[in-house]
Amino acid sequence: MTNNQLTDSGQLRHFLTIEGLKRPLLTEIMDRAEQFSSLSNRHVKKVPLLRGKTIMNLFFENSTRTRTTFELAAKRLSADVMNLNIGTSATSKGESLLDTLHNLEAMHTDMFVVRHSQSGAAEFIAQHVAPHVSVINAGDGCHAHPTQAMLDMFTIRRHKHHFPDLCVAIVGDILHSRVARSQIQALATLGVGEIRVIGPKTLLPADTQTLGVHVYHDMETGLQDVDVIIMLRLQNERMEGGLLPSSREYFHSYGLNKQKLSIAKADAIVMHPGPINRGVEISSAVADGPQSVILEQVTHGIAIRMAVMSMALASQSEQNESII
């Protein structure tokens, strides 16, 4: 897979996956987000950067929360946003996905934000869009969720500054998590000292060796000397599928409570992509406690999405100008 998310001059055109992106680009995204972050405290939380641009949220899989953050980010950049629930529209008239896409493109759309239950959907769409369109992956199957990973990196940088000094542990269902996959790639690219994954054998991928991570099945051992703990959401589907015994038993082994948190470094931060299952993967005392930065992640999600959207569309207009 060639890296088709960059323009010839190396700028972000699509944002599909962390895989293959270089450290300077990830740093640029975070630096850009830092600028937008200060905007949120101003009286007018808005810049005219994308005025007159058309952004379409194509959510094949429902996710009010993620759609809301992208819609807000777009509006704060002054773009026009359209929400299309594709599942229930044109495709129900028997039109093919590509026909639907080409139609939306023909309306002079500048960007598709794509959420899909199938891995590779955003990349497939990016391969087929017209040159003037950017595609942002808002989560595709078990594959990638790059804006989530970048808001997590941004949150870590805000608290811990220097990535090479850090030990980061990701806890839970690594196997099925697009979030974990993108996080591991981002942490590795940013040169994090040590990346650990903690979970039961049934929920860990087979390729942990190639991922460059250390594997722990025992949470107490895995959390020792950790600077950052990233808890993953437990999908109830997994338990129904027989991969897990019960949520009570899961919490006992892999849920984060105060006792387990005390094993990590005293100033460790606790993260979670949300929505959290209180009492399943995390106790309320920890989720609402002083080391939790879970709500900060949500806040940073807006700034990161504004950064990625504005960078992708800036590279577009540059390209278009050079064509003209």
Next chain:
Amino acid sequence: MTNNQLTDSGQLRHFLTIEGLKRPLLTEIMDRAEQFSSLSNRHVKKVPLLRGKTIMNLFFENSTRTRTTFELAAKRLSADVMNLNIGTSATSKGESLLDTLHNLEAMHTDMFVVRHSQSGAAEFIAQHVAPHVSVINAGDGCHAHPTQAMLDMFTIRRHKHHFPDLCVAIVGDILHSRVARSQIQALATLGVGEIRVIGPKTLLPADTQTLGVHVYHDMETGLQDVDVIIMLRLQNERMEGGLLPSSREYFHSYGLNKQKLSIAKADAIVMHPGPINRGVEISSAVADGPQSVILEQVTHGIAIRMAVMSMALASQSEQNESII
């Protein structure tokens, strides 16, 4: 219950209920609405007052009409509006209401407009939101609907000017009506001369004494010398619940037709919060007749909502400035 809808300096921070608000504040809301009202006839029906502000419509109970008026009011104030149908979103993933709220807050939302089938929902939310967020109650269970009450007061003031001289009758299902409850509180606060409630015993509250209203079970008697008649919508659920015989019988006793209207003062106005059931609580001749101000109420609803939204967010930015 302390009055937590005001800032320390007595300005509107939330707008949850009429109860506990003083006459000068209700008058200030109407004066403010008067300014926005003239806007509707201008070529550009829009002011940049809330540019860059984020307002989220949280409708746990579906109400296209009310949501539309709040969305329109927000757009005419140049705010960014998001419509979240909460019933079908995050909470369906098992997230608690408060977690959903704190997430939306973390996106630097400035205001929640809340509609909920349970009494007290808006107040509960207001008690738990961050200091930078305002909450507007767009109707909660049988409890309150304060913007509806204020648009009714505004409509009365437009036509009748001096509240102390007036006799106002509210007709119908007072017991279950959040609209009636808020209206009675507003009318009393504004010093209306006489407030009457008219309806069958099964649909009148037990505490009419403490409400300071006069009770009539016979509509003909109750309408004598009345300046303002407020008809309530008859919820079909009530009839199914056995509290009422039939819509035909209800109309005979408590429906407003021309003959009954003639008992009131010759210049009495007829109001209804909508949507109307023609032939159930009101005849078409009266609803469409010269004394009806029902559509004016809708028009004034936009101005009142603009007034309340702008006042709540103005008090916020004042507070934030004093913190900074």
Next chain:
Amino acid sequence: MTNNQLTDSGQLRHFLTIEGLKRPLLTEIMDRAEQFSSLSNRHVKKVPLLRGKTIMNLFFENSTRTRTTFELAAKRLSADVMNLNIGTSATSKGESLLDTLHNLEAMHTDMFVVRHSQSGAAEFIAQHVAPHVSVINAGDGCHAHPTQAMLDMFTIRRHKHHFPDLCVAIVGDILHSRVARSQIQALATLGVGEIRVIGPKTLLPADTQTLGVHVYHDMETGLQDVDVIIMLRLQNERMEGGLLPSSREYFHSYGLNKQKLSIAKADAIVMHPGPINRGVEISSAVADGPQSVILEQVTHGIAIRMAVMSMALASQSEQNESII
């Protein structure tokens, strides 16, 4: 039926049907669209022409594609747009259509864009709206779809310039097609040399004589010397209704493939209102081939809708000024 879509001075107030409109007005719409068309290639695809105007999309029949084009057109004119799914809202509370309309009008709405499954719905609504409201027909039953017809005329003019020299063939289910009806009226008004309809007897209207079109049941004969081929979408409902044998057989007789296309003029263009049924009414080779202008039609749809919306609201403000 008097032509109630024009103001006394002959300007477009509503846009309900092509029927009764004169050639200069159709030309004015296309000239206006030409101006907006160039906008799409600019950095900021937006003009402040309708800033502060309120446009409501009233879709009684679901159509994401058409609604999206109207919403985009309105946003690029800087209007405030509201999407109301009327089927599931106020009318479900037992309110009459006219009461719903009058309520929305009372909110100082400037324009209704109406889609309805019943013929005549848009005209009915136009007959009952207040003087300050314009109505645009976005498709009503089997009756009319005037913006679709105008974007088709615009597409033809872009490629073929002089209407009187042209021979245009419309192929498929003419009988049930609001698109075909509006197209035939527009082509006739613009003085197209020859209009042909091609289809099985069961799908052709009885009044083809009065329509001034030439009828062909054999596609090969009908396509000879044709400059423009307009394929219609085959509604699956027709086949279920027994009017047609099977989609395979239909494609054999009336589907457009390369062989049949070769019968038309060498520079003939192929059009389709979308969404296309590949392999039913058109082959993929033709739909994606060099003579297809199907995606251009989508692009022009935005410009045409901007033209019609801005013309209707310009005539309104003129009228209002003359009243004031």
